[in-house]
Amino acid sequence: MTEYGMQTSSHDAPPSESGVASRKLPARGPAEVIQEHIVEIVSDSGEGAQRCGQALASIAARSGHGIWTVEIIPAEIQPPHRSVAGASGNRVRMAAHKVTNVGDQADLVIAFNEQVLLSRLQAKEIKPGAVILIEDMWKHDKDPAIAENYARVTADVRAQGYRLFEIPMETECHKYVPDARKGKNMFVLGILCTIYSLDKALAEAQVRLTFAKKDQKIVDANLELLAAGRAWAEDNLAVRYMIPAAPVVKPQIVTNGNAALALGVVASGMEVCAMYPITPATSASHYLSTIFEKVGCVVHQAEDEISAATFAIGASYAGKCAVTITSGPGLSLKQEAIGLAVMTEIPLVVIDVQRGGPSTGLPTKVEQGDMMSAMFGSHGDAPKIVMAVDSIEDCFYSVITARKIAETFNMVVVILSDAALSTAQQPFDRPQFNADWLAPPVNQSAVPADAHPYDWDERTGIATRFIPGQPNGMHCLTGLAHDRDSHVAYDPQINEEGLLNRSRKLAAFQKTLRLAPVYGDEEGDLLLIGWGSTRGAIEEAVKTMRAQGHKVSSLHLKYLQPMASGIDAVMKRFGKVMTIENNWNDPKSDPLINDANRRYSHLAMLLRSRWLVDIDCWGNARGQPLKPGEIIRAALAKLNEDKQQAAGGL
Amino acid sequence: MTASMSQCLMQMVHTDYQISDYQSAITPRWCTGCGDNAILTAMQRLCRDEQLPPEKTVCVSGIGCASRLPHYMNAYGFHGIHGRALPIAEGIKIRRPDLHVFVTTGDGDCCSIGAAHWLHAVRYNMNMTMLLHDNNVYGLTKKQASPTSPKGLKSNTTPFGATLNPLNPLSVTLGIANVSFVAQVPDWIPELLYDVLSKAYHHKGFSFIRILQRCPNFMNHHFDAAVQDPLRIRMLTHSNGLRLKPELSRIYKNQETHDPLDLHRAQALAVLDEEIPVGVLYSNPDVPCYDELRKGKRPNTPQLVETVLNEEFDKVGIWPEGQQAASNGE
Numbered sequence: 011m012t013e014y015g016m017q018t019s020s021h022d023a024p025p026s027e028s029g030v031a032s033r034k035l036p037a038r039g040p041a042e043v044i045q046e047h048i049v050e051i052v053s054d055s056g057e058g059a060q061r062c063g064q065a066l067a068s069i070a071a072r073s074g075h076g077i078w079t080v081e082i083i084p085a086e087i088q089p090p091h092r093s094v095a096g097a098s099g100n101r102v103r104m105a106a107h108k109v110t111n112v113g114d115q116a117d118l119v120i121a122f123n124e125q126v127l128l129s130r131l132q133a134k135e136i137k138p139g140a141v142i143l144i145e146d147m148w149k150h151d152k153d154p155a156i157a158e159n160y161a162r163v164t165a166d167v168r169a170q171g172y173r174l175f176e177i178p179m180e181t182e183c184h185k186y187v188p189d190a191r192k193g194k195n196m197f198v199l200g201i202l203c204t205i206y207s208l209d210k211a212l213a214e215a216q217v218r219l220t221f222a223k224k225d226q227k228i229v230d231a232n233l234e235l236l237a238a239g240r241a242w243a244e245d246n247l248a249v250r251y252m253i254p255a256a257p258v259v260k261p262q263i264v265t266n267g268n269a270a271l272a273l274g275v276v277a278s279g280m281e282v283c284a285m286y287p288i289t290p291a292t293s294a295s296h297y298l299s300t301i302f303e304k305v306g307c308v309v310h311q312a313e314d315e316i317s318a319a320t321f322a323i324g325a326s327y328a329g330k331c332a333v334t335i336t337s338g339p340g341l342s343l344k345q346e347a348i349g350l351a352v353m354t355e356i357p358l359v360v361i362d363v364q365r366g367g368p369s370t371g372l373p374t375k376v377e378q379g380d381m382m383s384a385m386f387g388s389h390g391d392a393p394k395i396v397m398a399v400d401s402i403e404d405c406f407y408s409v410i411t412a413r414k415i416a417e418t419f420n421m422v423v424v425i426l427s428d429a430a431l432s433t434a435q436q437p438f439d440r441p442q443f444n445a446d447w448l449a450p451p452v453n454q455s456a457v458p459a460d461a462h463p464y465d466w467d468e469r470t471g472i473a474t475r476f477i478p479g480q481p482n483g484m485h486c487l488t489g490l491a492h493d494r495d496s497h498v499a500y501d502p503q504i505n506e507e508g509l510l511n512r513s514r515k516l517a518a519f520q521k522t523l524r525l526a527p528v529y530g531d532e533e534g535d536l537l538l539i540g541w542g543s544t545r546g547a548i549e550e551a552v553k554t555m556r557a558q559g560h561k562v563s564s565l566h567l568k569y570l571q572p573m574a575s576g577i578d579a580v581m582k583r584f585g586k587v588m589t590i591e592n593n594w595n596d597p598k599s600d601p602l603i604n605d606a607n608r609r610y611s612h613l614a615m616l617l618r619s620r621w622l623v624d625i626d627c628w629g630n631a632r633g634q635p636l637k638p639g640e641i642i643r644a645a646l647a648k649l650n651e652d653k654q655q656a657a658g659g660l
Numbered sequence: 661m662t663a664s665m666s667q668c669l670m671q672m673v674h675t676d677y678q679i680s681d682y683q684s685a686i687t688p689r690w691c692t693g694c695g696d697n698a699i700l701t702a703m704q705r706l707c708r709d710e711q712l713p714p715e716k717t718v719c720v721s722g723i724g725c726a727s728r729l730p731h732y733m734n735a736y737g738f739h740g741i742h743g744r745a746l747p748i749a750e751g752i753k754i755r756r757p758d759l760h761v762f763v764t765t766g767d768g769d770c771c772s773i774g775a776a777h778w779l780h781a782v783r784y785n786m787n788m789t790m791l792l793h794d795n796n797v798y799g800l801t802k803k804q805a806s807p808t809s810p811k812g813l814k815s816n817t818t819p820f821g822a823t824l825n826p827l828n829p830l831s832v833t834l835g836i837a838n839v840s841f842v843a844q845v846p847d848w849i850p851e852l853l854y855d856v857l858s859k860a861y862h863h864k865g866f867s868f869i870r871i872l873q874r875c876p877n878f879m880n881h882h883f884d885a886a887v888q889d890p891l892r893i894r895m896l897t898h899s900n901g902l903r904l905k906p907e908l909s910r911i912y913k914n915q916e917t918h919d920p921l922d923l924h925r926a927q928a929l930a931v932l933d934e935e936i937p938v939g940v941l942y943s944n945p946d947v948p949c950y951d952e953l954r955k956g957k958r959p960n961t962p963q964l965v966e967t968v969l970n971e972e973f974d975k976v977g978i979w980p981e982g983q984q985a986a987s988n989g990e
Contacts, residue, residue, distance in 0.1 A: 071978055072978050258981070277969055281755055303956070324752040328718075347741065448962055448965060478756065479715055484684075
């Protein structure tokens with residue numbers, strides 16, 4: 011990565027250093043052309059940094075840039091002001107090309123106070139030498155402790171080689187609005203638009219859209235603030251970048267992962283969503299609640315996770331497949347109900363937006379920790395389909411696919427998303443509606459006299475279910491072991507017949523799967539295998555490494571249970587195989603850990619057991635999305651492992 | 661429209677459902693003398709009298725002796741998991757107002773593991789009938805104390821006697837927001853059992869019936885005092901509630917005229933010390949029903965889905981230059 015931030019021009023002396031903040035700068039040279047930049051806007055919760063970031067991203071996307079945004083979220087609703095723990099905001103990665111992940115470290119940061127800046131520095135999220143813009147009101151704070159803190163942090167930041175610019179946000183905003191705290195975000199947006207040479211009209215249109223539901227007075231005030239930010243930057247800041255834009259050729263939409271899931275629910279033809287509030291899944295249901303009734307459907311906020319799952323099962327049983335949306339702790343609570351759906355063969359879509367675990371864990375943070383519980387969480391043998399989404403666009407289409415699979419095979423389909431996708435925004439091609447996405451009307455035709463509710467097909471294990479209202483179809487569904495008539499049966503052979511057919515459906519479904527193509531060459535020294543939200547970061551790492559001459563490729567799995575055939579053949583063509591997962595594995599460097607006790611990441615464990623291949627794994631459960639840079643370091647270490655071992659042996 | 665037409669056709673085909681039309685091929689496996697048998701009979705009689713098409717009737721249950729009832733009905737049944745019959749039934753009803761939904765549950769299923777759902781089901785007030793078979797004990801798992809077991813009951817988990825006072829399902833239900841129908845009836849007076857069930861079925865909203873149910877195996881003689889002494893039972897009568905036939909009236913002389921709309925009196929009756937109130941304690945047909953409040957205002961059609969999706973896409977759309985105006989112009 012080029013360290014753009016390190017390049018200095020002769021004109022960029024920080025205004026505060028020059029003594030007069032409002033001094034007009036001499037004419038500048040042209041903006042520096044760059045391929046991409048990562049921008050972070052951080053503030054106290056409630057100061058609007060997130061809104062600013064979202065607006066910046068939208069303007070950039072409309073300008074034809076590739077974008078990826080991710081929220082920087084404090085775990086509390088109202089964390090203490092000016093605290094490291096309270097940093098709230100947005101990271102926006104803007105590029106001349108398509109962006110698929112959050113990237114590594116930020117090139118430019120705007121902080122509303124020095125504590126939130128400190129939070130990002132401590133998390134090592136800021137690139138050495140990066141541009142840092144900071145609100146300077148704290149310099150003269152009445153509280154000497156605050157002024158002292160500000161002075162210390164800014165001095166440290168300068169000493170460390172960052173390019174610090176102090177901005178009189180409060181003073182400037184006061185010229186336009188009585189409460190500067192509520193206006194800074196649009197002022198800052200103006201500054202960013204100038205820095206990144208973004209179109210004025212697009213920025214103004216975005217501000218109008220952002221405040222569309224507000225009073226015209228508020229819209230006007232924010233437009234003024236935007237203009238003021240632009241003007242201030244024009245006059246006082248010499249930092250200018252220009253990211254080449256590719257013209258938009260196909261209509262696109264920009265959503266975050268949870269909104270895409272909600273739109274997918276509407277498009278899938280499901281009519282009932284039963285849920286219970288849980289972070290980070292709930293925003294999908296929030297958005298769904300605003301649109302589902304318009305298409306005659308219902309979001310039911312149940313009294314708990316268990317009733318959300320059983321309500322969905324009841325609705326599915328009575329007609330069309332229903333969905334329940336949750337996160338890890340909710341998935342744990344739903345497990346008995348999921349087992350019931352498996353046993354009774356009621357179609358059900360379960361969306362799990364994963365977060366850090368176990369227990370309450372890291373509610374707002376990223377982890378891929380639920381794969382095993384999604385597959386094996388219910389007691390007994392409870393085969394169900396588990397799939398993972400790997401982009402924002404995939405969130406939309408996966409729900410449509412999941413509903414179809416659930417109703418074709420009368421099975422539970424679990425969709426694994428995670429906190430890396432839930433709030434991340436990315437543009438994708440505007441979906442073209444297709445009536446085939448929707449479910450057919452509820453079957454209410456009479457059941458043939460000789461049919462049984464569990465007439466398992468001996469080739470596929472599938473039985474046509476009877477839906478209440480169908481004459482002659484009366485039977486009693488039960489979670490107990492049952493025969494083809496749904497009669498309770500404890501007979502060993504009958505129990506085995508049920509087990510066999512429920513398992514067989516998974517095998518029949520597996521026959522319909524096709525393995526995704528390998529990213530990179532079909533053979534080489536190292537194959538990285540991933541699943542879910544890490545796709546963009548893994549493929550970017552592979553691309554970078556391949557450009558450097560390394561024989562690295564990657565394979566990304568969409569279906570985790572069952573998995574497509576052919577993974578073994580792909581693995582054989584590589585010297586080493588390693589999974590990249592955003593979940594826990596025991597570090598080999600730990601003196602307690604050896605081959606006999608090492609706990610592997612989820613996918614690695616499964617692949618090892620199925621294919622008897624010595625697959626390694628790398629990843630972490632630090633609550634952050636995996637970044638291309640750290641994947642590259644891990645892949646290089648894996649490639650060099652033998653050399654190191656050999657050297658150590660000598 | 662099509663549903664009602666097919667319903668008419670079915671009515672023409674089945675001019676007259678008999679009791680046997682609601683009996684499944686499975687013989688009930690309850691113990692001899694178990695009150696559940698009486699409840700099943702009352703259910704089948706109700707279905708016959710109301711001529712409910714079996715395919716439009718759904719019996720939902722959880723786990724326990726009572727929850728076996730759906731297996732013995734020739735109707736659609738859903739024998740679910742412990743404590744969760746109510747949310748399953750709610751899910752069934754939410755998009756299917758045409759189905760007649762009955763929930764059968766026990767004191768362990770409803771008042772212990774499923775207590776949260778019971779509370780909220782009352783609050784949702786969806787159109788369905790719930791039968792709480794309350795025998796004051798866990799039967800299927802062989803005699804453990806339940807939340808409604810009397811203090812002092814010796815059971816396998818309380819060998820020295822249950823330590824707590826029992827929970828009162830009537831006073832609990834009557835204290836929940838949106839309560840719309842609460843009744844109590846013993847299993848040993850078949851006429852009353854039927855009458856209460858019929859009242860519950862015809863009530864608009866969530867009808868809660870607590871049935872005092874005898875368990876000959878684990879709680880033998882538990883209700884003997886009430887069975888043998890009619891004065892222990894206080895009959896609640898009213899033109900909008902139970903109306904006792906003269907032959908019953910002669911036996912059950914302890915009567916009170918109780919207006920089922922009088923919630924405060926109902927709450928007082930629910931906690932009578934020495935006597936058992938029988939009849940309709942509360943019935944208010946004007947409480948809003950969740951299934952009606954959440955009913956889809958428009959049918960879910962492909963055209964509607966397409967329109968709404970495009971509206972949403974427009975809000976977050978990015979257009980190639982020149983195209984957006986065209987779309988807005990349409």
